Every structure is written in C-alpha cells, then in structure tokens.
Amino acid sequence: MQLKTAIHWFRRDLRLTDNPALNAALAAAGTVVPVFILSGWRGQHHWTGPNRQEFLCACLQSLSKNLEAIGGRLIIRDGPAEHALEQLVADTGAQAIFYNLDPDPFGRVVEGKIETLAKRLGVTVSSYRDAGLHERDELLSGTGLPYRVYAPYFKAWSKKPKPAVGPRVKSLRLPANVSSLPLPTLEHWELRSERARLIEAGERAARQRLREFVSVNGAASDYAAGRTKLTGRTTSRFSQDLRWGLLSIREVYHETRALADALDRDKRGHVEKFIGEIAWRDFYFQVLHHFPEVLDDDFSPATRGLPWRQAAEQAGIFERWCTGTTGFPIVDAGMRQLSALGFMHNRLRMITSMFLTKDLRIYWRDGEAFFMRKLVDGEIASNNGGWQWSAGTGADAAPYFRIQNPWTQSQRFDPQGDYIREWVPELRDVPPGRLHMPLADGLRLAKDYPPPMLDHSQERDRTLEMFKRHRAARSK
Ligand SMILES: Cc1cc2nc3c(=O)[nH]c(=O)nc-3n(C[C@H](O)[C@H](O)[C@H](O)COP(=O)(O)OP(=O)(O)OC[C@H]3O[C@@H](n4cnc5c(N)ncnc54)[C@H](O)[C@@H]3O)c2cc1C
Structure with missing residues (x-):
C-alpha cells in the first residue's frame, strides 16, 4: 500500500545517487521528508573536531542544493535523534521512517531507540545496509565465527557477489510547511575553525574524484605503485567521501x-x-x-595490560608529536600534513602511529582520539583498526617485534625529501641525504628545527623488552 508521507533520515549517506533507504522511501510514499539531525553535543568532543564538522556543514549545503534542484528541501533538526524524529512525525503525520544503518556501536544504540519510538508511535521503520559492501555478519568463517585475520576474510569477501548500484533520485516532493533550522555552521557545536585546507565537499566533487580516479590516465591503473608515493594525487582520496556517503561504496566497487x-x-x-x-x-x-570492546581495549587479549604511558602524564612529549616537532622530519611532516589538511597519507598514518606507540610508548587510544579529532575521514572502525595494527595489539596487527624505523621509512618512501620539504618548511634547504639520519649529538638540521627527541634504536629495544616481559609474565 502506498503511504502518504515517509521520513528519510540522512545520517552518513549524504548523497542522492544509489541511496538505498532514500530510494525505498520514495518508492513507498507520495511525499518524503528528508531530514538531517544535528548531534546535540556542544564544545570540546573527545572524538570530533572542527575539520570533520566543517566538512559536514559543506556537505549539507551541497545536499540541500541538490535536493532543491529536484523539487525537495533538506530539513534540519536538532538532536537527540529520537526526540527530533518524534517531533517530525507529529509535524508531518509521517507513517514511516527510512534510514541507512550505521556501522558503529554508537549509531546502533540510536537505532534501537528509534525502533522503540516507532513502536510507540505506531509508525514503521525500514533500515538498509549501505556503508560497507559486506558488513555486520554477512561474512563468517566456515565455523560460523567472525574473521580475525584479513587474508581469509578477503578470500571469502572476493567470492561473495557484490550488491548492485541503485538509481539516482530524480524528483522529490515534500509535504507543505515543514519547519527547519538553518543549515549548520561550526558555531552550532561551539567549535572554531582550525582553518585547515579541506578537500572539496559534496556529492558532485566526490563524483568528480571518482571519475578522475578511474579515467584512462587516472591513478587507479597505477595504484599499487602510485600509493607508495607521498606527494601528488596517487591514491583515490575517497576516504571522506565514503565516510560521509558522498559516494556509494557499491558504485566505487563496480x-x-x-x-x-x-x-x-x-x-x-x-x-x-x-x-x-x-x-x-x-x-x-x-x-x-x-568485537565492540576494541574501542576500550586491545583486540588481542595477549597484549592487554601492557604498561603503556598515558598522554595525560606525558603532556610535553605528546604535544611534540601532535604539533610535529619531534625532530624526526618524516614524522613531523605527517603530523603537519594532518593539521594543515585534516588528512594524512596512509604511509604517514603508519609511520606516525608507530612512532607514538613504539618509540614514545604512549597508549594507542590517545593517538586514536587525536586522529579522530583531526581527520576529515575519521572513521571509527578503520581508525581503531589502523591504530591497533601499529601498536601490535589488533586484529591481524603488525607483530610486536616488527617496529618500523622512521629513518629507514623516510629514506625509502621520501628519498628526495619532497614530502618533508612540503610540510616542514624549516628544512627546505637541507639536502635530501641529511633528512634521513640522525645527526651527531646536539646538532640541528636547521636553526629553527629541533634535534630528534629520542634515540630510535634505544626506544625500540625498550619497547621490545616491554612486550617480552609482558608475554613472560602472562605465560607463568
Ligand atoms: C593509524 C591509522 C589510522 C587510520 N584512520 C583512518 C580513518 O579514520 N578513516 C579512514 O577512512 N581510513 C583510515 N585509515 C586507513 C587509510 O590510511 C586511509 O583510508 C587512506 O589513507 C585514505 O586515503 P585514500 O582515500 O586516498 O585511500 P586509498 O588508498 O585510495 O584507498 C581507498 C579506500 O580504501 C579504504 N582504505 C584504504 N586503506 C585502508 C585501511 N588500511 N583500512 C581501512 N580502510 C582502508 C578507504 O576507504 C580508502 O578511501 C587509517 C590508517 C592508519 C594506519
């Protein structure tokens, strides 16, 4: 039976192309209310900073324009979601709520509340898988257990047929007189811009990135080699588009x-x-x-309880990592790229996270939170996975004894020092050969650039010792 009015609740699916819940809402109802609900927190947030919210604001502006172009309008309401949706049902007489599922546990809690609300209000709820190609429990091992290691997971993943791409919405009709807050700015969350140079937001810009990537001379057909280069557009730069659903992962795959x-x-x-x-x-x-417990603890039970340092107790040291003033040019370049763009190249995410955990022995959760606050593409699952990989505590993580040497990494991935010079201007005149090795005691690479804050080989030995002692204590 055709419904009169349905709500489509936009969450991390800010696009009109291949949006399963939106397409289903349009098929089910004569008028559809597209709403985005602003999160209710204000001020400092442990996991969210200005960069991602600024990008979100620009995405909402773009979505709003795109909806207007097809006869609709984006309705903005303030959270919590269950209150906002209850009010919207009352305002519009909607008989159904449609949304795409969130892959993280916080989103799932809210979904539970919406289901309870819908029962109480007598409206239907329809939810759809969208964020991943295969998510939740779609792929289990032969024994029916979740995969803990990537290689067998990928084997199963590759064999499984992939969902098809859905159509782009062409027109949308709203009921009359639905009130909306204005499109948000950072002030809504009481945040101040960090003036990072963010990548262009919105569905159109994301689709342009997709077109360029798969074009004849695009980066896709040289990806395996190109991705090791630290400068230039050698990877897809889709991460924020997938984080906010500007691109459908099905479309990217196909x-x-x-x-x-x-x-x-x-x-x-x-x-x-x-x-x-x-x-x-x-x-x-x-x-x-x-394993939602990975948000609070190591994935691997064997590494839980290691005596890591906490950032709060190492404020000066942690600060030097955050601000890119460790005296390790490659580490500092990565951290400064993060501050300048709200983005960091994957190789640098590995180098900087390993430096924090294996050279400074600061607990990965402190680095995880810092990255989440800075990254435009901050994705809870991937960020947690990446951090635990580097710390040697995660699913299919780097073994604890494989500790990358930042000097060797620098030499290997930035031999000419182009990346370093781009992000650490103090080192602009230093010859490449000197950027990849520590100088003799007390010497500086440049007048206003600090000497390395530690000796890598000493810290490496201490970290190995920490892991070995922990293992020995556990096996007693
Ligand atoms: C410590 C650490 C933290 C990370 N935090 C995040 C994060 O918050 N958000 C995020 O999207 N990625 C994260 N990554 C993974 C990876 O660094 C980024 O996805 C990638 O650098 C984004 O650039 P790109 O879109 O050009 O990637 P490409 O190389 O073009 O890859 C294409 C897409 O594949 C996915 N992808 C690639 N590598 C990984 C990976 N190792 N794990 C999961 N997905 C991957 C991303 O969606 C990416 O957009 C993290 C990695 C590490 C080591």
Whole structure:
C-alpha cells in the first residue's frame, strides 16, 4: 500500500545517487521528508573536531542544493535523534521512517531507540545496509565465527557477489510547511575553525574524484605503485567521501571492478590492489561489529595490560608529536600534513602511529582520539583498526617485534625529501641525504628545527623488552 508521507533520515549517506533507504522511501510514499539531525553535543568532543564538522556543514549545503534542484528541501533538526524524529512525525503525520544503518556501536544504540519510538508511535521503520559492501555478519568463517585475520576474510569477501548500484533520485516532493533550522555552521557545536585546507565537499566533487580516479590516465591503473608515493594525487582520496556517503561504496566497487576487467593483466593488478584496500574497510567494520570492546581495549587479549604511558602524564612529549616537532622530519611532516589538511597519507598514518606507540610508548587510544579529532575521514572502525595494527595489539596487527624505523621509512618512501620539504618548511634547504639520519649529538638540521627527541634504536629495544616481559609474565 502506498503511504502518504515517509521520513528519510540522512545520517552518513549524504548523497542522492544509489541511496538505498532514500530510494525505498520514495518508492513507498507520495511525499518524503528528508531530514538531517544535528548531534546535540556542544564544545570540546573527545572524538570530533572542527575539520570533520566543517566538512559536514559543506556537505549539507551541497545536499540541500541538490535536493532543491529536484523539487525537495533538506530539513534540519536538532538532536537527540529520537526526540527530533518524534517531533517530525507529529509535524508531518509521517507513517514511516527510512534510514541507512550505521556501522558503529554508537549509531546502533540510536537505532534501537528509534525502533522503540516507532513502536510507540505506531509508525514503521525500514533500515538498509549501505556503508560497507559486506558488513555486520554477512561474512563468517566456515565455523560460523567472525574473521580475525584479513587474508581469509578477503578470500571469502572476493567470492561473495557484490550488491548492485541503485538509481539516482530524480524528483522529490515534500509535504507543505515543514519547519527547519538553518543549515549548520561550526558555531552550532561551539567549535572554531582550525582553518585547515579541506578537500572539496559534496556529492558532485566526490563524483568528480571518482571519475578522475578511474579515467584512462587516472591513478587507479597505477595504484599499487602510485600509493607508495607521498606527494601528488596517487591514491583515490575517497576516504571522506565514503565516510560521509558522498559516494556509494557499491558504485566505487563496480566502477573499479569494471576498469580492472577492461585492463591487461599487469594494469589489472593495480586496480585489484585498490579493491583489496576497500575490503580492509569492510574487514574493520566487521571487527568493530563483532568485537565492540576494541574501542576500550586491545583486540588481542595477549597484549592487554601492557604498561603503556598515558598522554595525560606525558603532556610535553605528546604535544611534540601532535604539533610535529619531534625532530624526526618524516614524522613531523605527517603530523603537519594532518593539521594543515585534516588528512594524512596512509604511509604517514603508519609511520606516525608507530612512532607514538613504539618509540614514545604512549597508549594507542590517545593517538586514536587525536586522529579522530583531526581527520576529515575519521572513521571509527578503520581508525581503531589502523591504530591497533601499529601498536601490535589488533586484529591481524603488525607483530610486536616488527617496529618500523622512521629513518629507514623516510629514506625509502621520501628519498628526495619532497614530502618533508612540503610540510616542514624549516628544512627546505637541507639536502635530501641529511633528512634521513640522525645527526651527531646536539646538532640541528636547521636553526629553527629541533634535534630528534629520542634515540630510535634505544626506544625500540625498550619497547621490545616491554612486550617480552609482558608475554613472560602472562605465560607463568
Ligand atoms: C593509524 C591509522 C589510522 C587510520 N584512520 C583512518 C580513518 O579514520 N578513516 C579512514 O577512512 N581510513 C583510515 N585509515 C586507513 C587509510 O590510511 C586511509 O583510508 C587512506 O589513507 C585514505 O586515503 P585514500 O582515500 O586516498 O585511500 P586509498 O588508498 O585510495 O584507498 C581507498 C579506500 O580504501 C579504504 N582504505 C584504504 N586503506 C585502508 C585501511 N588500511 N583500512 C581501512 N580502510 C582502508 C578507504 O576507504 C580508502 O578511501 C587509517 C590508517 C592508519 C594506519
């Protein structure tokens, strides 16, 4: 039976193309109320900073324009979601609420509340999988257990047929006189801009990135080699688009799969490497789904209780990492890129997170929170997975004894020092060869650049000792 009015609750699916819940709402009802509900917190947030919220504001502006272009309007309400939706049902007489599911536990709690609310109000709720290609419990091992290791997960992931891409919404009709708050600015959350140079927001910009990536000379067909380069557009830069649903992951998959199938064997391998990376995203979604305790503790029981330092007790040291003044040029370049763009190259995320955990021995949760506050693409599951990988505590993590040497990483991935010079201007005139090794005691690479804050090989030995002692104590 056709409904008169339904609500589509936009969450992290800020697009009109291939939006399963929105398409279903439009198929079910004559008029649809597209609403975004602003989170209710104000002031400092442990996991959210100005960059991601600023990007969100720009995405909402773009979504609002896109809806207006097809006859609709974006309704903005203030949270908590269950209160806002109850009021919206009362205001519009909607008989149903549609939304796409959130892959993280916080979103799931809210979904539980909406289901309870809907029962009380006598409206229906329809929810759809959208964030991952395969998520929640879609892929389980032969014994019916969740995967803990990526390789067998990826094998199963690759074999499973992928959901198809849905259509783009062409028109939308709202009921009359639905009130809305204005589109938000950072002030809504009492945040001040950090003036980072954020990537262009909105569905159109994201679709342009997708087109460029899969085009004839795009980065996809050289991805496996290009992704190791630290400068230039060598990776997709889709992470914030997938985080906010500006792109559908199904479309990303099918576009890149089609490209891979059209290429010769050598080139195909590059695109398939990329497809393997989006599977990591699904892998971490399912880790978080099945093991939500990873948000509070190590995934691996064997490493729980290691005597890490806490950032709060190491304020000066942690601060130097945050501000990119460790005296390790490659680490500082990564941290400064993060501050300047709200983005950091994957290799640098690995180098800087390993430096915090294995050289400074600061607990990964402190770094995890700092990244979440800065990153435009801050994705709870992937960020947690990445941090626990580096700390050696996670699902399919780097073994504790494999500690990357920041000097060697620097030499290997930035031999000419282009990346370092881009982000650490004090080092602009230092010859490349001197950027990748510590100088003799007390010497500086440049007048206004600090000497390295620690000796990597000493700290490496101490970290190994910490892990070994912990293992020995556990096996007693
Ligand atoms: C410590 C640490 C923290 C991280 N935090 C985040 C985060 O908050 N949000 C986030 O999206 N990614 C995170 N990553 C993964 C990765 O660094 C970024 O996805 C990638 O750098 C984004 O750039 P891109 O879109 O150009 O990636 P590409 O190389 O083009 O990859 C394509 C897409 O695949 C996914 N992807 C790639 N690598 C990974 C990975 N290792 N784990 C999960 N998904 C991956 C992303 O969605 C990415 O957009 C983190 C990695 C580490 C080591």
